[in-house]
Amino acid sequence: MQKLNRQAEKPTVSIIMPVKNTAPYLDECLSSIENQTFANWELICIDDASTDSSGSMLDEFSKTDSRIKVVHQDCGDAGAARNLGLDLATGLYVIFLDSDDFFEPTMLEKALATARKHDTDITLFGGRRFDDRTKKLSSRFQFVNTKFTGSKCFNRNSLPHSLFQTTYPGPCGKLFRKQFLDLQQLRFQSLPNAEDLLFTLSAMASADKIIAFDGDFIRYRVNARASNEATKHLAPLCFLDALFSLKNYLEDQGLYSLLKDTFAEQVLSTARYNLDTVETDEAREAILEALQKEPFVSLGLLNRDKNEYPSTYAFHCARYLKSALTQQRTLEIEQQGFALDNSLECVVERRATASPVVSAIVPVYNTGHLVTETLDSICCQSLADIEIICIDDGSTDNSLSILTEYAQSDPRISVYHQRNRGLGATRNAGQLLSKGNYLSFVDSDDLLAENAYSLCVERAMQDDLDVVCYDAISFYESEQLENNYPTYHSFYQRDKAYSETCTGLELLCAMVEGGDYKPTAWLYLTKRSFLADDEIYTHPGIIHEDNSFTFSVLTRASKAAHIKMALYKRRVREGSIMTSPRSFSNAYGYYACSIDMMGGICGQLPLPRTYDTTASTLLLLLYRVQHNAREAFANLPEYEMGGLKGMPAASAQAMATAMEQAFISRKASEQLQNLARKASSAQKDVDRIQQSAPFKIARLITAPLRFARKLLTKQ
Structure with missing residues (x-):
């Protein structure tokens, strides 16, 4: 050569x-x-x-x-x-x-x-x-x-x-x-x-x-x-070593002050790139853990206002990373389950000696400017035999000191403090700590009507109800909010009365069919022993957790009824979940609830021998929650998709697939429900229904139910 x-x-x-x-x-x-x-x-x-x-x-x-x-x-x-x-x-x-x-x-x-x-x-x-x-x-x-x-x-x-x-x-x-x-x-x-x-x-x-x-x-x-x-997953944190070596170089050369904005954007974009491109769950977890520790935290890059970032892209990268961190935290809380967190500590013990009839559970997070109004409305209840369990969920304002001071004036109040774990986990903690015959959840910025507990307890004791529900009215903090969210005016008021005692499942179906179903947990007073015996707790870590909690309560309650009175006052304010911009947490919350509800339908309810209106109503309710999940997911800004990086790859893929796959629209589901209701009237209607596309889709969806029923029948 x-x-x-x-x-x-x-x-x-x-x-x-x-x-x-x-x-x-x-x-x-x-x-x-x-x-x-x-x-x-x-x-x-x-x-x-x-x-x-x-x-x-x-x-x-x-x-x-x-x-x-x-x-x-x-x-x-x-x-x-x-x-x-x-x-x-x-x-x-x-x-x-x-x-x-x-x-x-x-x-x-x-x-x-x-x-x-x-x-x-x-x-x-x-x-x-x-x-x-x-x-x-x-x-x-x-x-x-x-x-x-x-x-x-x-x-x-x-x-x-x-x-x-x-x-x-x-x-x-x-x-x-x-x-x-x-x-x-x-x-x-x-x-x-x-x-x-x-x-x-x-x-x-x-x-x-x-x-x-x-x-x-x-x-x-x-x-x-x-x-x-x-092979980057084998050493996933090298990029942080490189970035902070660069920072040291810039400082040594006297250039950091001049170039701090371009450096900040480089840090955010590099962190996002590495989170996206490492190939294992362990590597992603390592990166997310590092973003919560020094020296990254000292840069203060994830919690700035939008106009404080050097560019729109830098802001998007920050939100992407924060979405991933939020979702990782959500999964950690989910995995902890329903037990009390080891950070929970009692700040003020309840000093009243009488056994409470009602336990009012008040989760508190950064509502120090509002919580005294809430406590006033509970303490002034015409039913005096209550306990008020206030749990400060890692507030960063003066909420805990206000709760502590307020508790000194009323022996029925106990105050607890824990690291931030979210509304669902905090409600579960209150439920485990409670001693009352009945439980009531009250958000720390809302109010109760003076006779709310006396009316609910009287109705519950009259027929030994597991659950009694009531209505609410909304009030706005500002005229601007009222203009922006007009639907909340009557959102929590049911058009019809459901006063007759029936099973929770019957009440649920009646309210769904009447367009009056409200899953919000604070619209229900529930027997504590019923929740304990059936091990019903709120899904921890997520938002929109009421959807699966209330579904479980009503599908399992032996006796339930409704009081057609507005006994609760819902505050519409800036910064609450209901007025905050949509995030990945919204989509995941609905998605997690839909999985819970599917488990309830498949595993907890008596399986129908024929296709009936109860099954169609429950499926309709499930479809609505699935629809909310998909709608929230589809409308998310791109940077909120960072939430998928806060999940194991298999779980992220399962959710993404569920969000993208074809599904029955709400309109088709309602048509399915109407057709099923007519099924018992005439055989020709039955034949027509069985040939319809909605029915065939429903048969496909409920195939697991029928298969499970066959197995149970054989046993």
Whole structure:
């Protein structure tokens, strides 16, 4: 094999290429370099202890072209390999290429011409991703922000708020002046991944002249075997090491104050990118845990107002990460179950000696300015034999001190404090602590009518009811809220009266069919022993938890009735769940409740022997909750989808599939219910129903029920 001796003069460009186990791609990569239209280059290949044939392939290539130099290192990483290449480089310019990529023939020629024309320290250009699985080139131009391409040079002083956003933090697609790198003493970190971030962005911060042009030269291979990206999950926190090393560099150079905005956006975008691209649940959990600890917390990047972020994208990244963290916390609370949290402590004990008839459970979170009104309305009840269990759910305002002070004046009040666990978990804690014959949930910004408990208890005791429900009226904190949310005026008032004693299931179906079903937990007074015996608790950690709780209460209650009176006063205010912008938590709350309800339908209820109105009504109710979940999910801004990253991959995929799959609309479900109600009137109606599309869909959905029934019948 004849060796080509083309290195007759000092090379203009030194190409530095770390190589580790990329034998399947080396031929294409090296050929694309040899085919460059600019020929005065040297290629320094550092074989980083490859275990495949990469090393021998490099040796063979070097025998045919004197411009190719090969160095074998026993152990190291891409950062160490690039540093070795920098030490060996003799060119006026340096470019870093990856050994699994390939390049357009004019790359060096065009990049070098641009650098010489503008006398730059760094010349930026881009390319496209090449999917190794599909063998397709992306249509999107990447790796340099086209907003900044052109004939004008820039640096830290001209772009202090967006310097790092002009390119991506990898070294590829950048032609560096070698003298500039040496003067700044810039080198790569020795890390399993993210080793290039510190080098690249330190160079960007230090360079006096940078230019970006829209050269489309790089073919960046993705989904390749044995790449750093593919093994990033083994060391998922390297990017944080790199980011804070960059922060230290900027501070040492006196540049941090100037570049703090562009650094903040880089931190947020890099954190989001890594959360999206690691491949295991364990790696995602490690990243989310790190985002809740120092030094990340000290940056204060996740809880700023929108206008405090350097760009809209930075705000979106922050919300994306926060959505993931919120969902991770939700799952942690769910997994803790219904037991009392180990952080729960009694601040003020109940001092009254009489056994309470009603236990009023008041979860409190940052409502110090309102909670005294709520307590006044409970303490002034005409039924005096009550206990009031106030649980401060990790408030950050003065709620706990107000509760403590208020409790001193009424021996019926007990006060507890716990770390923040959400409304559902807090209600469960109150339920476990309660001693009354009946339970009542009261939100800490709402009010009770003076005779609410006396009327409910009287009705409950009259027929030994497990549950008695009542209505509510809404009142608004401001005229603006009233204009924005007019439907709340009568939302909690039922049109009809359901005063006759019946089973909870019958009451539920009657209210659903009458359009009067309200799942809100504070519209129900429930017998405590019934809840305890049936082990009915609120789904912890989520919002919209009332949907599954009330469903369980009514489908299992032996006796229930309704008092057609507005005994509760619902406050509509800013910052509450009902007036806050929709988030991933809304979609997940409905989704979790729908799963609970499906479990109740399949596992708790007597299975109907025929297709009847009860089954159709319960399915209709389930469809409504599923519809709410899908509607919330479909209307979420993109950054709220970070919530999926706070879940195990299998759970996230299950939810995403459930949110996207075809489903029966509410209108079709109501038609199904009407058809089923007529089924007993005439055989011809039955025949027609059985041939209808809604009926066939319902049969498909209820197939698990029928199968379970057959199994039970055999037993």
